[in-house]
Structure formats: C-alpha cells, structure tokens
Amino acid sequence: MSVCFLRPDRTHGSRRRPWLAIGVLAGALLLHGAPSADAAITGLAPADPQPTAEQLKPGLSVKYHYGIFNTIEGMIMRTGGAKTASPGEPLPQLNYKVNFGAVLSSGRQDGVAAFIKGYIRFDKPGSYVFKVQSNDGIRLDIGGQMIFTDPEVHPDTFSEPLPVEISQAGWYPIEVIYFEKRNTSTLELYWKAPGQAGDFAFVPAAAFAHIPE
Ligand SMILES: [Ca+2]
Known part of the structure; x- marks a missing residue:
C-alpha cells in the first residue's frame, strides 16, 4: 500500500498488474515446462563454428x-x-x-x-x-x-x-x-x-x- 500512497497515479495499475504478472508467469511455465505433442520446439542453434571431421x-x-x-x-x-x-x-x-x-x-x-x-x-x-x-x-x-x-x-x-x-x-x-x-x-x-x-x-x-x- 505504501507504493499507492507515494504514487497515487499508479493505484489503478497496481490493482491490475498482479493478474498480468500471474498470467505471464503461467504462460512462461507452460512454454518452458512441458512441451505438448502439438507444439514443436523451435530456435535450436547449430554449432557455430561447425566442428570439423578431424575434431570429432x-x-x-x-x-x-x-x-x-x-x-x-x-x-x-x-x-x-x-x-x-x-x-x-x-x-x-x-x-x-x-x-x-x-x-x-x-x-x-x-x-x-x-x-x-x-x-x-x-x-x-x-x-x-x-x-x-x-x-x-x-x-x-x-x-x-x-x-x-x-x-x-x-x-x-x-x-x-x-x-x-x-x-x-x-x-x-x-x-x-x-x-x-x-x-x-x-x-x-x-x-x-x-x-x-x-x-x-x-x-x-x-x-x-x-x-x-
Ligand atoms: Ca532407478
């Protein structure tokens, strides 16, 4: 509440933000925790530089x-x-x-x-x-x-x-x-x-x- 007293202009936002934060957190957990059968995982990065045959x-x-x-x-x-x-x-x-x-x-x-x-x-x-x-x-x-x-x-x-x-x-x-x-x-x-x-x-x-x- 001290934040509200100090910054009354933020009162409206502070009532809504916890839900926004919970939503973002839940979304992040869903994305990171358990890939479903439907959602392909993307963004895999190949080795850079590629290893050579002599190294491997x-x-x-x-x-x-x-x-x-x-x-x-x-x-x-x-x-x-x-x-x-x-x-x-x-x-x-x-x-x-x-x-x-x-x-x-x-x-x-x-x-x-x-x-x-x-x-x-x-x-x-x-x-x-x-x-x-x-x-x-x-x-x-x-x-x-x-x-x-x-x-x-x-x-x-x-x-x-x-x-x-x-x-x-x-x-x-x-x-x-x-x-x-x-x-x-x-x-x-x-x-x-x-x-x-x-x-x-x-x-x-x-x-x-x-x-x-
Ligand atoms: Ca075991």
Whole structure:
C-alpha cells in the first residue's frame, strides 16, 4: 500500500498488474515446462563454428559423480556439476535399458550421475520428433533449447513425443544430465527423422559425436 500512497497515479495499475504478472508467469511455465505433442520446439542453434571431421570422435562424452541423488537440481547443487565430475568411456548412443546392470559406462549399478555432452547431426532441415525413456531423472538440451526434463526419481517412463523444428542441417550441441538412484536404470533417446519409415528408432550412433577434452 505504501507504493499507492507515494504514487497515487499508479493505484489503478497496481490493482491490475498482479493478474498480468500471474498470467505471464503461467504462460512462461507452460512454454518452458512441458512441451505438448502439438507444439514443436523451435530456435535450436547449430554449432557455430561447425566442428570439423578431424575434431570429432564417435559417441558422446560422459563425466560421472557418484552418490544417492533425488533430483537433477539437487544433484548438481551437491556435486558442483560437470566441472568436478570424472570422465568415463564415451557412449556410442543412448540405448541403455539395463535392468539392474551397470549404469551407462560407469561400471556401477546405483548412485550414478552423468553429464553427457557432444553433438547430434541433423542430415536435413525439417520436423524431427524425439522420444525419451528414462529411469531415473533426466534433462535433455539440444541446440541451446531444453527439449525435455523429468527431473525426479521414477520407474521406466516414456516422454510424450517431442517435436523439434530444425531450420538447417548440421551438427548441434546436445547435453544430457542424468542420474540413477537405485534398482533398475534406463536412458534411451529415440527419434523419427523427416521421411523415416516406420516407428521411432534409436538415434543412430552415426548421428552422435564429441570433441575429446
Ligand atoms: Ca532407478
């Protein structure tokens, strides 16, 4: 109320603005939180400059932290994130559904957090639709856009189809932050590329690469 007394000319606006602010916030959450099956994600930026064939090695790079985590955010806060993680063997592609087996290339079955990085190649522009299966938490970014997150502990769960509009062919940065708490673990990335026959297929190993640090 003190604002109203000091600036009586703003009284009218101050009655309306909270609703405006709530509307804008709700809109932002909707846009950022859960891409629907209808709304393609746009604005993905290709790597600039594009990596050269000489720089690139197959698969995605991965770094690990070990511990029991409950959320992506909590895990990053507790560990310090990728900067302090230990490098592991690169991942040829994201097709891990290992039941009670070792998580990714860590050699451990539980209590693993992974920071996965590299490039994904879109051979032509157009509409690509991704699908993720995860257990436990995951966040996926491509070309600087968040494509999907399911940041807490959960059993094997498929995402909705995640349509993405690619405006030019080439290599795009990809980042996956993932953790496995206990029991079974799964990390799978599927796509349906433009003109791809049949159902969703794993993003092929040929579409992933990284620059070793
Ligand atoms: Ca699990």
